[in-house]
Amino acid sequence: MSFKIAIIGAGSVGFTKKLFTDILCVPEFKDIEFALTDVSEHNLGMIKAILDRIVEANNLPTKVTATTNRRKALEGARYIISCVRVGGLEAYADDIRIPLKYGIDQCVGDTICAGGILYGQRNIPVILDFCKDISEVAETGAKFLNYANPMAMNTWAAIEYGKVDTVGLCHGVQHGAEQIAEVLGAKSPGELDYVCSGINHQTWFIELRLNGRPIGKDELVAAFEAHPVYSKQEKLRIDVLKRFGVYSTESNGHLSEYLPWYRKRPDEITRWIDMSDWIHGETGGYLRYSTETRNWFETEYPQFLEAASKPIDPARRSNEHASHILEALETNRVYRGHFNVKNNGVIANLPQDAIIESPGFVDRFGINMAAGITLPEACAATCMASINVQRMSVHAAIAGDIDLLKLAVLHDPLVGAVSTPEEVWQMVDEMVVAQAAWLPQYADAVPAAKERLSKSKVKTREWAGAARRSVRSIEELRAEKAALKQAG
Template sequence: MTFKVTFIGAGSIGFTRGLLRDLLSVPEFKGINVSFTDINQDNLEMVTKLCQRDIHENGLNIKIQATTDRREALTGARYIFNVVRIGGLSAFEKDIEIPLKYGVDQCVGDTLSAGGIMYGQRGIAAMLEICKDIREVAEENCLLLNYANPMAMLTWACNKYGGVRTIGLCHGVQGGHRQIANVLGKKKEEVDIVCAGINHQTWYIKVSHEGKDMTDQLLSAFENHPEYSKTEKVRIDMLRRFGYYSTESNGHLSEYVPWYRKRPEEIKDWIDLGTWINGETGGYLRVCTEGRNWFQTDFPNWLKDPALEYTSENRSEEHGSYILEGLETGRVYRGHFNVVNNGVITNLPDDAIIEAPGYVDRNGINMPVVGDLPLGCAAVCNVSISVQRLAVEAAVTADDQLLRQAMMMDPLVGAVCNPKEIWQMVDELLVALEEWLPQYEDAIRDAKVRLKSSELLPTKEYRGAARLEVKSVEEMARNRNEANKNAGEADKAKERPARDVKNSVPLL
């Protein structure tokens, strides 16, 4: 088979190298055309060298087309993988640090809450430009596979305003599936699931083994598990109160709802510092920073390490390659995908981006009707959908009033901040992130005036309730294998090694 696959944001080593391995593990795909593009020439060159070495070591005759010219990379593409981080770690740091001044303590900040909303403003502006290029130069009716966050917001904007057929892909469902099998004492393949909701708030509404429903056994199993009872307290509490386990990690989930991170003195009761994903303040920013620093420093050694092997045994659980395999070969694949609802989940809005089970074959991506979510689960999702809708419309129309309303409606921001604080926080975020928000030129100009001339509300110098220091390259070098996994894996919480928490900043 010959068709073209393009990676946008290919300088992201965590996704690009692994997804390429997955694709080229499909026997029929040994002769496809591959194109990489990124705005960072150095990162693009490093990742291309590493992936081209992998290709050569696996005996394939594929030459990666690597270019900073996005339109050139997209020309003729049938499939496009989007793995961008708009604004990079510089913008990400502002997403975390500025809200902290107002008491908004985030673990991740890339999906909802103040950080996720601002990430969406940057991402949507960029994605609409990318979609324009796709419409003009890519293969007609091509498919955009979006791995970038905020997943629902970007996928919503690309489908509604970008004019490009877009599906959002995430590994959250697979991770929770492994946990559920673990607490039930089963192998993952022995436990069947139906998981439905919205990205990062997807609920395991059916869990069965050999046809027997096991859902009512989950709470006791998680409460008595020696590890998860300590590391997944938020998820277990949500299971206790809503009746269903949620896909997202303890740290992620804690920042999507108003109950677990609103009082600094209580945050420590709900999280665990053994690994970042369990709730550490700014945890994802820290591990991403460490991964970037390590890859840039240790890159020459990566070229000396064994190449990735393109075999079915080494293929990951990421959905992307299996979707392409189903569409091109007809082999049926079942996964959980982020798509426009259109009646799949009957008590969520039709225009929202939902995550639900789907099947892929030569006939396309097919989404069976799930029906109603349990009422409480739907209520949690609908609150987040309202935030997403406001944020998407704000980014597209450059309406900073809608942006501020999205912040007010956000569960965590609303639990911590009053309206005046939210207005001032948004002003600060707009000005600090000006470089990546071209659509907000007028709003940013007005915000600058207010921040200079108005009597400002007091804020605080605050590091967060549970902060760990960024490891130095020297510290990471003591365990190179762990450092390589952090830098090279898309799912940076799949393996959760114990961490010495002596460097934890004291609770403030």
């Protein structure tokens, strides 16, 4: 087989390497071409060198090209994979910093909440540019695989406004299933069968079977509470499981910021989170982790390059969906996964236009979703709150409507639990002004926002958050890794 895959945002070096090696685990794919593109020549050069080393070490005919000219990279591509972060860590820092001034404490801030909504405003114009190029220069019928957050908003814009065949991909379902299998004592994750459905980052394990035996709420609660690690790290998720009757795919920290109940007061935040790792609820945890990862990679790059000389091991192929989808589409080997697509009746009690995440099967005929799913009412209600925010956010991003953007932020569950309308209005003005370089659709709104900010009497505070940690130095990271290696 010979076809072309374009990866936009290929400067996300670690993730691009994972996708690349996963895809080359499929024997039929050795003759394909990878076209890498990114706005950063520096990062593009690093990932190109790594992938070239992999090709050389494995004696493959695979072609790898790299260019900052996105349109050139997309020419003739059959599959386009996006893992972009528009605005980089600079804009992301404002997604966390500015809401903290108004009392909004986020762990991740990349899906909804104030940070996720502004992240969507930055991404959507760029996503539509991708779609335009795909329509004009990619292979006819090309498929767009979006890994970038905010997943639902990006995918919604690409399908509804970009008019490109798009599927959103995430790994939250797989990680949640691995946890459940572990607490239930399964010998391998494959012993667990499940139906998981909802929206991205709010998917719910609505049916569980271990080796064919149904698993109920009480057994699952008891298993999590007995686990020596998860009982401490996933306190909030376990509480939601007790109240809703089903387990959520999302990490303790992620889930905490999609709900109005657990991060509304500083004392409540510290009660429900765990500080053993960023993903369990730390203030700005993912921003810290991303910053440390970038710094670590820049410093330790020679080691990453050396590691690329190792042979590809198909047994270590990851459970990221992309390679499995491509394999199913090209070889007709059927793959079951969980995909972000327009609802269109798949989940009966969610809106038709929503982007849902639900089970589907892939073969040569495409992605075929399993329809007729009904979520438990509490799960549907929680998803609906986010869907309404997502819809307004997408429409605001398309129109450059700052008033609709403010309404979207106002209706966010956590923002609404913490902030007044006056605070929300000023916060959005402040975020739009700070991020104006990445928000071309709001250019006409920026002068008036600046004027309002100059006259505002809404009080703010300088607050690091309820559970903030400083970015660790390279020396601290090395010492921690050495200690873990010695202990393990």
